[in-house]
Every structure is written in structure tokens, then in C-alpha cells.
Amino acid sequence: MDTEPLLHVEGLVKEFPAGASALTGRAGGVVHAVDGVSLDVAPGETLGLVGETGCGKSTLARCVARLLEPTGGRVVFDGADITHLSGARMRPLRRNLQMIFQDPFGSLNPRRRVGAIIGDPFAIHGLGGRAVRKGRVQELMELVGLNPEHYNRFPAEFSGGQRQRIGIARALALRPRLLVCDEPVSALDVSIQGQIINLLADLRTEFGLTYVFISHDLSVVRHVSDRIAVMYLGKIVELAPSEVLFERPRHPYTRALLSAAPVADPDAADSRRRVILGGDVPSPVAPPSGCRFHPRCPKAREDCALTEPPLEPVLGDPDDHRAACWHPLQAGEDLTAAPAPLPGGVR
Amino acid sequence: MALLEVEDLRVSFDTPDGVVRAVRGLSFTLAAGSTLGLVGESGSGKSVAVQTITRLTRGADVGGRVVLDGVDLLTANEEELREVRGARIGMIFQDPLSSLHPYHRIGWQIEEIIRAHEDIGRAAARARAADLLGLVGIPRPETRVDDYPHQFSGGMRQRVMIAMAMALSPEVLIADEPTTALDVTVQAQVLDVMRRLQEEFGTAIIMVTHDLGVIAELADDVVVMYAGAAMERAPRRELFYRYHHPYTEGLLTSLPLRGEASGRLRPIPGSPPSLIAVPPGCPFAPRCQYAFERCSITPPLAAVLADPRHQSACWLPADRPRQESAEEAA
Numbered sequence: 001m002d003t004e005p006l007l008h009v010e011g012l013v014k015e016f017p018a019g020a021s022a023l024t025g026r027a028g029g030v031v032h033a034v035d036g037v038s039l040d041v042a043p044g045e046t047l048g049l050v051g052e053t054g055c056g057k058s059t060l061a062r063c064v065a066r067l068l069e070p071t072g073g074r075v076v077f078d079g080a081d082i083t084h085l086s087g088a089r090m091r092p093l094r095r096n097l098q099m100i101f102q103d104p105f106g107s108l109n110p111r112r113r114v115g116a117i118i119g120d121p122f123a124i125h126g127l128g129g130r131a132v133r134k135g136r137v138q139e140l141m142e143l144v145g146l147n148p149e150h151y152n153r154f155p156a157e158f159s160g161g162q163r164q165r166i167g168i169a170r171a172l173a174l175r176p177r178l179l180v181c182d183e184p185v186s187a188l189d190v191s192i193q194g195q196i197i198n199l200l201a202d203l204r205t206e207f208g209l210t211y212v213f214i215s216h217d218l219s220v221v222r223h224v225s226d227r228i229a230v231m232y233l234g235k236i237v238e239l240a241p242s243e244v245l246f247e248r249p250r251h252p253y254t255r256a257l258l259s260a261a262p263v264a265d266p267d268a269a270d271s272r273r274r275v276i277l278g279g280d281v282p283s284p285v286a287p288p289s290g291c292r293f294h295p296r297c298p299k300a301r302e303d304c305a306l307t308e309p310p311l312e313p314v315l316g317d318p319d320d321h322r323a324a325c326w327h328p329l330q331a332g333e334d335l336t337a338a339p340a341p342l343p344g345g346v347r
Numbered sequence: 348m349a350l351l352e353v354e355d356l357r358v359s360f361d362t363p364d365g366v367v368r369a370v371r372g373l374s375f376t377l378a379a380g381s382t383l384g385l386v387g388e389s390g391s392g393k394s395v396a397v398q399t400i401t402r403l404t405r406g407a408d409v410g411g412r413v414v415l416d417g418v419d420l421l422t423a424n425e426e427e428l429r430e431v432r433g434a435r436i437g438m439i440f441q442d443p444l445s446s447l448h449p450y451h452r453i454g455w456q457i458e459e460i461i462r463a464h465e466d467i468g469r470a471a472a473r474a475r476a477a478d479l480l481g482l483v484g485i486p487r488p489e490t491r492v493d494d495y496p497h498q499f500s501g502g503m504r505q506r507v508m509i510a511m512a513m514a515l516s517p518e519v520l521i522a523d524e525p526t527t528a529l530d531v532t533v534q535a536q537v538l539d540v541m542r543r544l545q546e547e548f549g550t551a552i553i554m555v556t557h558d559l560g561v562i563a564e565l566a567d568d569v570v571v572m573y574a575g576a577a578m579e580r581a582p583r584r585e586l587f588y589r590y591h592h593p594y595t596e597g598l599l600t601s602l603p604l605r606g607e608a609s610g611r612l613r614p615i616p617g618s619p620p621s622l623i624a625v626p627p628g629c630p631f632a633p634r635c636q637y638a639f640e641r642c643s644i645t646p647p648l649a650a651v652l653a654d655p656r657h658q659s660a661c662w663l664p665a666d667r668p669r670q671e672s673a674e675e676a677a
Contacts (some may be wrong), residue, residue, distance in 0.1 A: 033655025052530035059548045189388035189557065194601035201611065216530065223603030223612070252473050260535035262560025264602055269564045276539055277532045292514045 004016030005040035013072035035234035098171040104163030115151035161192035250323035258272035349376035357410035371575040391577035392477025415630030437512030443504035502533035574630035591659035
């Protein structure tokens with residue numbers, strides 16, 4: 001990366017205690033939600049994070065936004081190490097680092113008026129008097145496509161898409177540099193999804209925002225991201241510029257994920273060769289040895305279960321395309337022809 | 348010859364806020380062995396419509412006809428309905444956990460269904476249950492029949508639901524957002540199971556979903572619903588490549604396009620109307636970029652287009668110019 005990254009994440013680990021069983025007296029284990037993730041995000045860039053339920057993408061986002069304190073590793077934002085900063089010491093930095101959430105219903109206090117919700121950041125940071133604040137809030141409402149006259153309404157009077165706009169206005173209030181978006185359009189209908197995606201794109205251009213954009217929807221991530229990181233069981237398995245990732249995936253999991261996502265195009269759907277993985281994602285309490293994907297991988301061999309593959313460029317790829325795989329896919333390789341995965345991953 | 352015919356279906360609910368007209372004159376036919384995709388956004392009435400087919404919408408005011416093999420299910424008595432539910436029409440829902448009894452073993456729950464309809468012993472029913480679990484791709488079915496629902500993962504539970512729905516070899520399987528709660532790789536597994544079962548048993552499927560991708564993958568015919576009514580119906584390719592209705596166009600251009608990472612999306616402005624006060628005329632008119640005077644006055648009838656299987660409830664001429672999906676918005 002030529003410029004200094006705005007966000008630098010190094011060997012990030014986040015563990016949660018898994019509940020001990022009162023019934024059997026068995027000690028609880030540890031959920032390895034994020035297990036050694038390193039990545040950089042350049043100013044003005046959009047980094048997409050994709051993966052299935054439980055892969056750790058939301059936990060990673062919450063650690064980056066410091067809503068959670070990482071167990072290990074480092075989070076450096078704009079040159080400052082924020083890994084273990086206390087709430088009070090984090091506060092001045094929050095102006096530059098904001099988050100948008102998935103659920104536009106759960107993330108807005110139903111008893112407070114929209115104007116007050118969006119104006120909170122000004123109040124918390126002691127910026128401007130009452131009248132100034134109201135003006136700023138109404139500007140923000142206009143910016144995100146809400147009617148400023150609805151300043152005194154309650155969240156319940158808005159539709160899902162409009163509530164997501166409220167969340168965006170609140171996040172933008174202090175002109176942050178980095179916005180962490182956790183599934184910002186997943187709860188919305190397609191026709192509304194498009195409105196929010198376009199809004200985020202406009203804001204990015206207007207304010208030179210940097211995004212970390214999390215979604216399980218590959219086509220959305222492809223549309224908005226410059227680079228994409230694919231996560232599986234707490235690790236990044238592949239990291240590449242968007243188009244490269246979609247056209248020349250190296251990791252079998254990336255290929256399986258891409259081929260499994262339904263595409264709204266009958267010709268493409270009919271001609272596609274689907275890689276159907278066996279089994280489910282294993283438990284993050286006791287992740288498989290070696291490469292965590294090996295029990296479900298059509299290409300797995302003995303060595304995959306022994307040592308964990310590093311995330312690095314493979315087969316002469318440029319430095320910005322990294323995959324963690326001992327047996328990466330060759331150009332044009334057909335995964336559907338590979339033998340069925342080991343039954344170990346089933347159940 | 349249609350296996351199932353839905354004719355002018357109307358469903359409304361009396362609520363403290365007013366009468367919610369959830370389904371407003373929906374008609375479609377389902378051919379034996381085929382898959383009909385019912386697509387629409389939240390509140391389009393798609394789920395209410397299919398739940399009404401087996402009369403699961405209690406307390407609703409229902410009108411129209413739902414004819415299965417010459418019998419109108421909307422006027423059938425309880426006993427006739429019992430013969431139909433499960434045995435001739437199977438159903439699976441979005442959330443398998445709430446559809447399975449948490450206290451009973453999976454095998455027992457499947458046996459109950461079989462024994463309620465057939466005169467068959469416990470042992471034989473149990474063997475059938477294990478067979479069914481094997482059929483939907485659950486490993487070691489002979490031992491897993493003794494497991495409880497919580498011992499299955501989300502994807503495996505949905506397979507169990509499919510096994511239960513298929514237990515009596517119904518002619519029709521109604522699947523209401525069956526894969527919405529699942530991750531994509533698991534969704535692919537479940538859709539694959541449904542496809543294989545259909546090939547093997549010739550079951551007709553009504554697939555209710557908001558996901559145009561799922562529709563593109565497996566529907567033969569598609570009905571696009573909006574505000575409780577069908578906007579457009581067509582065979583799959585016809586709908587995706589030669590759509591007529593502006594709402595269908597809006598849905599398709601809202602999606603991030605395949606192979607085109609940059610450029611703007613063209614979402615539909617505004618939001619759907621309240622089903623308590625549906626606007627007169629075409630329900631989509633307030634959000635439609637092509638709307639003219641007549642649209643907000645008179646509701647359009649379903650006009651047949653060049654392909655006789657293609658109908659669109661829209662006042663625009665049949666050969667209206669459409670925005671090409673690859674085209675950039677001005």
C-alpha cells in the first residue's frame with residue numbers, strides 16, 4: 001500500500017467464554033470468534049467482509065469500531081493504537097470512527113424523537129447550541145434523503161429504509177473518516193436496498209469516506225467494495241481486489257461461496273456449475289486442525305489437516321491477492337469434478 | 348391441465364387500524380410437476396396467499412376459489428381439509444425450529460404424520476421415517492430418527508421439514524421462504540434436495556420468496572406480487588429477459604448487476620402502499636416512473652402479451668420500450 005493505512009489490524013484475536021454447563025458440571029470452552037486477522041484499509045477505500053453465519057465478520061467489525069475489546073492483537077486507527085483504550089479515552093476518536101448496524105428497528109430508541117437521535121453525537125461531544133444543532137440535524141436529514149420537517153417524529157413513524165437513513169445520518173453527524181457498516185441493507189427489501197447502497201456511494205464521493213462493509217450478500221459486496229476479504233471460522237481465507245476475487249478465486253471456499261449464491265439471471269443459473277459443500281460450518285469452540293475448511297473442502301488432502309496455511313500470494317499472484325490454502329485453485333480448474341469431501345465434516 | 352387453480356383469491360384481516368386487504372384478487376395455476384415462483388417484497392401478500400390455500404389463515408375474511416383436482420378448498424369441510432393437508436399438499440416454512448416440536452424425537456414426529464393418514468404399524472412408520480431422512484440427505488438416518496430438533500443444525504432442520512412435508516408423497520409442496528434463514532452454501536444444499544425430490548416424485552412446488560436469484564434458479568413460471576395482487580406472470584426466461592411491468596423492471600434494476608461492479612443501481616423510489624388504504628388504480632402507480640393519468644384512476648387488467656403465457660397488469664402498450672438492464676441510468 002502506497003499511503004499510510006487509515007485502519008491497520010494486526011493479528012486480531014477475540015475470544016468469548018462458551019457457557020459452562022450447570023447441568024453436567026462441565027467447564028465451558030472458548031469460542032474463537034476472530035482468530036488472528038490482519039488487514040489494512042487505505043483512506044477512501046471500501047473493504048468488503050464476507051462470510052457465513054459465525055465466521056466472525058461482525059465480531060471483527062465490533063473490535064475495529066472498539067465496541068468490543070480485542071483479546072489479542074492490535075487495532076491502529078489513523079496512527080493511534082486503540083486496541084485497549086478505555087471508553088473515555090476512545091470518545092474523542094469516535095468522531096472519526098462510526099458504525100451503522102443491520103437492524104434499523106433495534107438500533108434506534110423508540111421513545112426518542114428522530115431529531116434528538118441524530119443530534120446525540122453533537123450533544124455528547126458538546127458541539128453547538130440548541131438552535132445550531134437543530135439546523136445541523138436538519139441538514140443531515142436532507143443529506144440522507146429524509147424530510148427535515150419530520151424532525152419531531154418517532155422512529156416508529158418511519159419505514160425500514162427510512163430508519164436506516166436515520167442511522168446513517170446519526171453516524172455521519174460528526175463527519176467521520178471511517179464508517180463500519182455491519183449488514184446495513186440485509187434487513188431491507190431489494191427495491192429499498194438499492195436506495196441505501198446508492199446513498200452510501202454518494203456519501204463516499206462527497207466526503208471521501210472510508211468503509212468497512214460487511215455483508216453475507218456477495219453481489220452487494222461486489223458492487224460496493226474495492227477489495228474483499230472472505231472469512232471462514234474466524235480467519236481470512238482470501239483477500240483480493242473485488243473483480244479478481246470474483247473472476248479468479250484461489251481458495252476453494254471462495255469458489256464454493258460464489259457458486260452457491262443464487263444469481264437473478266436464468267442463463268447464468270442454468271450454465272453454472274455449482275460446488276455444493278457437504279456438511280455445516282464446524283463449531284468455533286473446537287475448530288478443525290490445520291486448515292479450518294479441510295473437512296468440507298473438495299480438494300483437501302492429508303497435509304491440510306496438519307498445518308495451517310498462511311495468508312499469502314499463491315502461484316505467482318500479485319501481492320494484493322492473498323489466499324490461505326495449501327492447494328489453491330488453478331485457472332479454469334473444475335471443483336465440481338473433485339471427489340466428494342471427507343464425511344468428517346458432516347453433522 | 349392444471350393441478351391447482353387459484354382464482355380471484357381475496358384475503359383480508361379486520362384489525363383495530365382498519366381492514367388490511369392482504370390479498371386482492373390473485374389468480375394463478377400450478378401445473379403438475381412444475382415449479383411456480385411467487386416473488387414479492389415484504390407485505391406483498393405472498394405468504395398470506397399460500398397459507399390461505401390450505402386455510403391456515405384463521406380469522407381472515409376469504410373470498411375466491413382454490414381448486415385442487417375439482418374440489419374447492421375454500422368451501423371444503425374440516426374432514427376434507429384434513430385429507431388434503433399434508434397428504435396432498437405439504438408445506439415448509441422459513442423457520443424450521445418453530446415448526447418442529449422441541450419435546451419429541453424427529454422420528455416420532457414424522458411417524459405421527461404417517462400414522463394420522465395411513466393404517467400402518469409403529470415399526471413400519473419408523474422405517475419410513477428413516478427412509479425419508481435418508482432421502483433428504485441426512486447422514487446416518489437410522490440413528491438420527493432418535494434425535495431431538497435442537498440436535499440438528501439449521502440446514503439439517505430444514506431437511507427434516509422437507510422430509511415431513513414429503514412423508515405422504517403430496518402432489519403439491521408449498522415452500523414459504525424455505526432458505527431465507529440459511530447461509531448460501533446451506534441454501535444451495537437445501538435447494539438441491541428440493542430439485543432432486545421433484546425429479547424423483549414429480550411433486551409440483553410453489554416457491555414463495557423475495558429472492559429473485561432463487562426464482563432464476565428453479566422456477567418454471569413466475570408470479571410477481573405487489574400490494575396483494577399479481578403484477579406480472581410469465582415463464583421464467585420471459586420474465587427475466589422480456590419483462591413488461593415497471594415493477595418487475597424496478598426489482599431487477601435494483602439488484603447489483605452481475606459482472607458490473609461500478610455504476611449506480613436504479614432502485615424504485617418511495618415505499619409500498621399501506622394495505623389498509625390501497626390507492627385506487629394501479630397500486631404501483633405512485634412509485635412508477637412511467638405512470639400517466641389513467642394509472643391512478645382505473646386498475647389495469649392483466650393484459651396478455653405476445654407470448655400467451657405472459658400477462659402484465661399494466662396500462663402501458665405491450666411493445667413498450669424497456670430499459671436495458673446493462674444501461675446506465677441517466
